[in-house]
Every structure is written in C-alpha cells, then in structure tokens.
Amino acid sequence: MNDMRKIERDVHMTDLKIKARGVNVHYGETHAIKDVDVDIVDKTVTAFIGPSGCGKSTFLRCLNRMNDTISICRVTGQIEIDGRDINDRAVDPVQLRAQVGMVFQKPNPFPKSIYDNIAYGPRIHGLTKSKAELDEIVEKSLRRGAIWDEVKDRLNDSGTSLSGGQQQRLCIARAIATQPEVLLMDEPCSALDPIATAQVEELIDELRRDYSVVIVTHSMQQAARVSQKTAFFHLGHLVEFNNTGEIFTNPQDSRTESYITGRIG
Amino acid sequence: MTDTTNAAGAPRGQSAADLVAASLKRRHRKQVWLQAIGIGAISIAFTMLFILVMSLVSTGWQAFTQTHVTLDVYVDPAEVPVERLPRGGFADVAGASLGAMLPDVDMTDRATARSVRNILSNGAQFHLRDLVVADPGLIGRTVTIKVPVSDPFDQLNKGLIDRDTPNEFRRVKNNEIAWFDALQDQGAISKPFNWALFTNADSRFPELAGLKGALVGSFWALLVCFLIAFPLGIGAAIYLEEFAPKNKISDLIEVNINNLAAVPSVVFGLLALAVFIGWFGLPRSAPFVGGLALALMTMPTIIIATRAALKAVPPSIREAALGLGASRQQVVFQHVLPLAMPGILTGTIIGLAQALGETAPLLLIGMNAFITSAASSPFDSATALPTQIFIWADSPERGFVSRTSAAILVLLGFLVMMNGIAIYLRQKFERKW
Secondary structure (H helix, E strand, O other): OOOOOOOOOOOOOOOEEEEEEEEEEEEOOEEEEEEEEEEEEOOOEEEEEOOOOOOHHHHHHHOOOHHHHOOOEEEEEEEEEOOEEOOOOOOOHHHHHHHEEEEOOOOOOOOOEHHHHHHHHHHHHOOOOOHHHHHHHHHHHHHHOOOHHHHOOOOOOEHHHOOHHHHHHHHHHHHHHOOOOEEEEEOOOOOOOHHHHHHHHHHHHHHOOOOEEEEEOOOHHHHHHHOOEEEEEEOOEEEEEEEHHHHHHOOOOHHHHHHHOOOOO | OHHHHHHHHOOOOOOHHHHHHHHHHHHHHHHHHHHHHHHHHHHHHHHHHHHHHHHHHHHHHHHHEOOEEEEEEEOOOOOOOHHHOOOOOHHHHHHHHHHHHOOOOOOOOHHHHHHHHOOEOOHHHHHHHHHHHHOHHHOOOEEEEEEEEOHHHHHHHOOOOOOOOOHHHOOOOHHHHHHHHHHHHOOOEEOOEOOHHHHOOOOOOOOOOOOHHHHHHHHHHHHHHHHHHHHHHHHHHHHHHHHOOOOHHHHHHHHHHHHHHOOOHHHHHHHHHHHHHHHOOOOOOOHHHHHHHHHHHHHHHHHHHHHHHHHHOOHHHHHHHHHOOOOHHHHHHHHHHHHHHHHHHHHHHHHHHHHHOOOHHHHHOOOOOOOOOOOOOOOOOOOOHHHHHHHHHOOOOOHHHHHHHHHHHHHHHHHHHHHHHHHHHHHHHOOOO
C-alpha cells in the first residue's frame, strides 16, 4: 500500500448522477444484495471493492439492468439516474444501456473488424447519418480509448486478433462510442498484465473528465490508484462508502479495516 | 494432504510415494488395455466398412459400363414409310442389319429373326426412331447407330455368364454366343461408360434402367425437406434457446423434441400417409409429400443441432451486445446467429444426409412406384435413391444386381460428399475464443 500512486483526490463536481436506495437482489433463494444505499457523483471514479462473492458485481449490473437477463434474479428498491427510476416500467433497458455503458471482466470484442466493433453501437442506435460521421465517431472513440495509434492502420482486422490489453481498450472504446453518461467497469483489468493494466488505469483516469465511472475491482491498490470514492461491500451489505483517501487511511468500520489490511477477503 | 491419507488408509511404514509406485503398474496396465480395446474397436469398424465398400465396388463397377453394338442400319422405305412416322418397323430394320452381319442366319425364319432382334436392347428401336423422326431424310439411306445390347448379352460380354455352363441351363444359348463372338470379331462390340445410368429413368430392361428419376426425386424431396425443416427448425431452436421462459412447459417441449428425434422413421411415413395424403389429399408417390415426411424427421435433428450451436456461442458476446444497448432480437440476429451458423449448417447437412438415405417413410407414401420418367415438379410421381435401390434389389433380372450396387455407390457418394461439406464448413468457420 505504500507505493500507492498519489492522484488528485478532490471531487470537483458534486452533482448526483446515480442515487440508489434500499436495493435488494435475490438470486432464487440467495439474498445477494441487502439494502444498499449509494450516491454516485458525476465525473468521478467510484470503486466497489470487497471480497469475492460480496455482491459488488451484482450491484454494478443493477445499474444498467444487466441482471434482467438472468431469469432467477430479482431486483427491488430504488435506483435513480438523473432523478429517473431505471426500474420503472416506462424505462426501456435498451435505452438505459445506451446511456450506461459497460466494460466486462474479460475482454469481449465481437469477432468482427475493429471498425465494426466500435461502429456497432452508433449503428444500432442510429447516432450517425453518414459514413463520414461514423468514421469520425470511430476515430474519436478509439482515440479516447487510447488505442487509435495501435490500430489506425488495421481497422479492418478482426477485433479478436488484438492482444488482451488492446482488446480491453477496444471494448472501452466501443462502450464510449455510444456516448454514454455513465461507464460501468466490471474488473476491467483482471485478465490483463501489469503493463496493460497501467494503460487501462490511465485511461480510466482520463475518462473521468467526461463520465461518471463505476469500477468493480479486486485490487485495493487499483481502487486507491484510480478512484475518488470507494464503496466497500461485504456479504451483500454496503459496509462503508466514503472518499477513497478516507477509506484507505481512516476506515470507520472494523470490517473495512480488516479487509484493507488483508485479514478478510 | 499426504499425511492425512497415509494416516487414514495406508499400512504403517509405507510412504505415499511407495503406494503411488505400487499402483503405477496396475494403472499403466489399465491404460494399455483401454488403448488396445479402442484400437480393436476401430479396426473392426474399418474392416466392416472396407468389406462393405469392396463388395459394393466389386459387383457395382460392372454397371458403370454398358455393352454397345455399332450397326449400319439401312432405313428401308418399305418398312419405314415416311407418311406413317413416328410409327414404323424400326425393330425390323435394325434386326435386319444385325442379321446381315451374322454368318449363316436365315432372317426369313421368324424364330431366328426374333432371336437376332433380341440381341439388341428394346431401346435400340426407339433410338433409331428418334433419329429418323428428327430427320426423315434418313429414310432410304444407311445410318450408323451405336445402341445397347440386351441384358443377357451385356452379362455375357462382362463375363458374368459362364460359357462352361451346359447349354440347356444357360441364359444365352450356344448359337447366340456364336453370333455375339462374330459381332465381336467384326469390332462391332464396345463397352463405353454407361451414361444411361445417370441420364435414363427406371426401366424394366436393366440395360436401359438409370437413376435419373431417382436422383431428381431425391433432389425434389430434399429441397422440400430443407425449405421446410431449416427455417422451422432454426426458428423453433432460437425461440426455445433465446426467448422461451425456462419452466415446466419448455422442459416438456425439450424432452419431446429429443424424443421426436428417436422416433422410427416409418412412423413419420405413416403420419405422412394418413395426414398429407389421407386428409389433405396430396398426390401419392410425390416428392413433395416425401419431403414433408423427411422434414418431420429432420426437424428434431436441426433443432437439436441449432440449440447446441447457439449454446456454444460464448455468453460474453451476448453480454457485450446487450451492454451496448442492443435489443434481444438484435443480439440474436446480429451476433449469436451468425456465429452459430457454421454449427447450424453442419447439423442441417448431416440431417439432410440422413434424410437422403431414409427409405421407410418413402415406401409408405408410395415413392417406390415404377416410374419411367423423371419428375418435372415435386408433385409428379417419382422414386428416390434409396427406394430405387429397394426396387432394383427386388428385381429378378441379372443386370439389376450390379445396378443395385452401383446405385448404392452413387448414394454413398452423395452422403460422403454432404458429410465432407459439413466437415469443411466446421473446419473453415471453427472459432477460437
């Protein structure tokens, strides 16, 4: 923990982006998330940490209703994005997911060309009117994904031909291409080597300027490096949620302290 | 770990390493046995296959050639008057010219003349007729024709009739052998490739019988089968796999589809007979009805193959698309289905190959009829390859023995080709995730 990179901890914007109240998730008989309240601030990186099976990924997937795809999963409680209840019947999950992008644990590019990977989202949502516009979005997204220089000469190669780290940055670029407001990242670096991890972390810090980023991570160092806010989950409870500096230097709950000092998890 | 096992089970004084060493021999022996059994099984299977193919080839290869005789026929205007065309004594003029080539033959004797004419296939006169009808100017002139000889002489030429058999037991008598040898000495006999096997439909005469009717019938039946089973099978599989709620009803449907795949094909034939012919009044012996019966049979295979292929598409691809805001329909049609297509096509081709070889349902709907012209639509009467084999295997003429084997070889050829395409597709589109 001593080699923790010092990054700016101040949260400039305090606009509330996501407000969750009393969220409960059941997987069949299992009660996976218990009464979680979280406020996620815009243009901030919020990290969810906690031991395996604590529900941090499950909670993340509530934020873009990816849990809808699991038939035995039941979500209750209130989750508002910009003041609108996302579980409301009037909200189409398709629209929600265009607004809330997601990057998965394992890089999962489509087995299509790099160009088509990025262009897919804008195409299905009809974000562009011309090929030139689409080209522009693709280039912009790849640049924001910090992978443009590596792939600009081979946009027609398959996305799966890239290395793991490149694939993950491609997936981030793909998520950005639909111009979301929130970016969810489910352990985005767990399948990457340290160099690729560093690149992705740099990218996450970069993305904070425009997006509200929520990242689930196993690595406390990573949470400390990239996030301004940290939430510690344990056994389905949100134990502690505070500024990252506070969590790591002055945890209020004994369980948080045990976890960050390596006694549980 | 070793301590606990040792404490639990091993006699005192023996270490885990000793126990492992002691069991090694037994374990290796088991492995050697397993390998030997596997190699044995494969050898037996290959031997059987080899015997099957060799026996087919050894009898069937003769059917790929056909003995022909080349004749200079004088189209006698007295026998073939131009005003009576297309009727005329074509058999007589052909017989007369054949008789002229043979020594010591009295063509005025009616019995002898008939025997001489019997050397020629029944199709020879029609071949000549077609030439003359197409060009009546040939009347009064001499035309050279090459026509098949009748089956007994074909058998004789191929050595399938033993010349040492006593005359009274032999199909071809001594004088006829002498005639044939005389023709052979004159260089009139040839044995070219038997194109008629592929260009003629069925016939009572082996030398004229071909597979065209069966090939066309099988083609129509498979086309109907594909057009019905492929979209329905894929549609059902996509719904069951991607959209249907997982509950008791979908479980029941799944079990029943798997059961349907195991239903004997003759049952589908009975169903087709009762429903399609009995109720709907569709024509008997029609490849359309055959295709419907085969589609019933093939559909479960396609559904099962498609579901397996859809299942094999990694969930990460679905999540990626869903996470970008694709609707479920877009996920299925833009990502999952294209990735599953090679598997689906492989399953479909294997299902169709199975349908191509299927006989029982076709027998029940009358596709084993004797039909001498190829079907021009799926509603015409026709046979199919397996039923044609069934008909020929049942025929008493010697010539059908080798033709049956040849037809089986043709059928096997198609099956190997279809499975080859399936393997090629699988190899070509196989993906590493």
